[in-house]
Amino acid sequence: MKWYLETGPEGDVVVSTRIRLARNITEFPFISRMTEEQGQTIIKNVKDALFSASSAAADEFEFHEMEKLTPARAMSLAERHLISPQFAKNKKGRALLLSNDDSVSIMLNEEDHIRIQTLMPGMQLRQALQKANLYDDLLDEKLHYAFDENIGYLTCCPTNLGTGLRASLMLHLPATFQTGAIPSVENAISKLGLTIRGTFGEGSDAKGSFYQVSNQITLGVTETEAVENLYTIAQQIISQERAIRETLKKQSLQLEDKIYRSHGILKSARLLCADEFMSLISDLRMGVTMGIIDNVSLETINSLINEMQPATLVAGAGRKLDAMGRDALRASKIREKLV
Amino acid sequence: MKWYLETGPEGDVVVSTRIRLARNITEFPFISRMTEEQGQTIIKNVKDALFSASSAAADEFEFHEMEKLTPARAMSLAERHLISPQFAKNKKGRALLLSNDDSVSIMLNEEDHIRIQTLMPGMQLRQALQKANLYDDLLDEKLHYAFDENIGYLTCCPTNLGTGLRASLMLHLPATFQTGAIPSVENAISKLGLTIRGTFGEGSDAKGSFYQVSNQITLGVTETEAVENLYTIAQQIISQERAIRETLKKQSLQLEDKIYRSHGILKSARLLCADEFMSLISDLRMGVTMGIIDNVSLETINSLINEMQPATLVAGAGRKLDAMGRDALRASKIREKLV
Numbered sequence: 001m002k003w004y005l006e007t008g009p010e011g012d013v014v015v016s017t018r019i020r021l022a023r024n025i026t027e028f029p030f031i032s033r034m035t036e037e038q039g040q041t042i043i044k045n046v047k048d049a050l051f052s053a054s055s056a057a058a059d060e061f062e063f064h065e066m067e068k069l070t071p072a073r074a075m076s077l078a079e080r081h082l083i084s085p086q087f088a089k090n091k092k093g094r095a096l097l098l099s100n101d102d103s104v105s106i107m108l109n110e111e112d113h114i115r116i117q118t119l120m121p122g123m124q125l126r127q128a129l130q131k132a133n134l135y136d137d138l139l140d141e142k143l144h145y146a147f148d149e150n151i152g153y154l155t156c157c158p159t160n161l162g163t164g165l166r167a168s169l170m171l172h173l174p175a176t177f178q179t180g181a182i183p184s185v186e187n188a189i190s191k192l193g194l195t196i197r198g199t200f201g202e203g204s205d206a207k208g209s210f211y212q213v214s215n216q217i218t219l220g221v222t223e224t225e226a227v228e229n230l231y232t233i234a235q236q237i238i239s240q241e242r243a244i245r246e247t248l249k250k251q252s253l254q255l256e257d258k259i260y261r262s263h264g265i266l267k268s269a270r271l272l273c274a275d276e277f278m279s280l281i282s283d284l285r286m287g288v289t290m291g292i293i294d295n296v297s298l299e300t301i302n303s304l305i306n307e308m309q310p311a312t313l314v315a316g317a318g319r320k321l322d323a324m325g326r327d328a329l330r331a332s333k334i335r336e337k338l339v
Numbered sequence: 340m341k342w343y344l345e346t347g348p349e350g351d352v353v354v355s356t357r358i359r360l361a362r363n364i365t366e367f368p369f370i371s372r373m374t375e376e377q378g379q380t381i382i383k384n385v386k387d388a389l390f391s392a393s394s395a396a397a398d399e400f401e402f403h404e405m406e407k408l409t410p411a412r413a414m415s416l417a418e419r420h421l422i423s424p425q426f427a428k429n430k431k432g433r434a435l436l437l438s439n440d441d442s443v444s445i446m447l448n449e450e451d452h453i454r455i456q457t458l459m460p461g462m463q464l465r466q467a468l469q470k471a472n473l474y475d476d477l478l479d480e481k482l483h484y485a486f487d488e489n490i491g492y493l494t495c496c497p498t499n500l501g502t503g504l505r506a507s508l509m510l511h512l513p514a515t516f517q518t519g520a521i522p523s524v525e526n527a528i529s530k531l532g533l534t535i536r537g538t539f540g541e542g543s544d545a546k547g548s549f550y551q552v553s554n555q556i557t558l559g560v561t562e563t564e565a566v567e568n569l570y571t572i573a574q575q576i577i578s579q580e581r582a583i584r585e586t587l588k589k590q591s592l593q594l595e596d597k598i599y600r601s602h603g604i605l606k607s608a609r610l611l612c613a614d615e616f617m618s619l620i621s622d623l624r625m626g627v628t629m630g631i632i633d634n635v636s637l638e639t640i641n642s643l644i645n646e647m648q649p650a651t652l653v654a655g656a657g658r659k660l661d662a663m664g665r666d667a668l669r670a671s672k673i674r675e676k677l678v
Contacts (some may be wrong), residue, residue: 254610257609257610264606265600269599
């Protein structure tokens, strides 16, 4: 079962937790300066390390040479945050190890030789870090990581030096957004070494009020400190979101109207573009978490958010689709799921 | 059963037929110059004439002194085209005889002493005229109508001189409207002695694309000629509307999307104002007549159009309602009817 078909702790606000570790192998130069052969050797070494370290891994993971994936399939992986958009666009000399439940992905020859990523539903920072550490240790046994006693892990980009850790939470903040409080959140957390940005869509345009909150500091802190810091600050954002939702609930008729309409359109439309879908599903998600809508599960919503993204839809269709065909397919798949 | 709970001929485009006869009693001066007592005598005489002429009439008709009606009740009658808006606003010295099924209304001391009006579903010009003539003859037996051998019936306003007849069809022309062809219809029929105007809303603003097409000429033509003329021209407007609907059907995905969304919002919304309601029900009506929506009857739609108008809603609620209360009541009543 895919990881996102379950709802995790604090699921009313926290959609998912993501941990990413950046690692490099000491025998090889950084990506920018290595040869094609060296790149292939890295891929082979990591793959062998994973599959020899654990007999289960061979069943659990699929290995993909990125160049063999169709553009839609590659973009679909990026949409679901299993790989970076850059990794999807520039596939040459790159490979991916992906667990069957989509919860662990190991990108090879991205910005660093190795990027281990774990995904979990809801707020599970410690658990996701633990899981990432497990694969990290497993590879560490067979490979020689570039590591400095004083600095920590050596990475291609200095912003990752030290822990090489990026911890992120995907938060659903429709109430905070509605009251115009996102900029003040942004301002407050940037002073605490965190960033917030829209999960879907480019730049500050946060489609459906889904936000990614991540740590920025990797140097001079331990993994645990970084994760604890993110946890503490996220708790405040979550509390504020819940408080605003409660306030909105008191002026409930307009809110209910908006939520029921969005639900009604999702169940009725014959054409739905990605942007409108994100906005409607955001309303519906808020309605479900607030107990206004009771015949739709959070799991259904979370899986729709994952599966209705443009490239994922196209990759699943297995045929060419123009924009209208995609919007029609999206609408029809949503109607199947939302009875 | 109310007349509008049935669907008549050509119901896909023709919502209803209305016939109105203007009559005056020869012994009394026109409204503008008569005394209050004369007005009361007219009311008494017409009421007695109707109730004595037919024993059934006493059971079939309710008599209302307009001043005894609440403003909401009076406005509700106007919304349902049973009386004129002026008659609802200025109630002094005026009375109404209204049949139980709302298909016959006799306004007393409106612009003329007597205005007999019949309403029927769909295209039923001859039948509605026949019915109006029946009540006209019935009153004519007991009263002395102001009538001139050369001119015909004498009316207060010269525009009604002659037949005193106004025949109207309420047409639903969403496709004609969508293609921007209403002005050309307006232009063409004005040359043929007809007018077209929005049924709901003021002036040229036709809420929900419902239009009233009426004859203008009353002098020098017979009732039958006037009605035949309206019938012939209406047939052309109807054919054009149907042809455009067929064309739209070929680009069906966007049309279907629009119709299903409107249906979805009507079934889901918690707040619906009158304007939005008219626009959504217009889409739904088009969808039903085009066979796109098959689980809603035209009768349900026609009754909603009648019953969801602002004053009718308030009159039915039997309690004070602010704008939001009215919009909430409208939304809830619509959800009951559209399962």
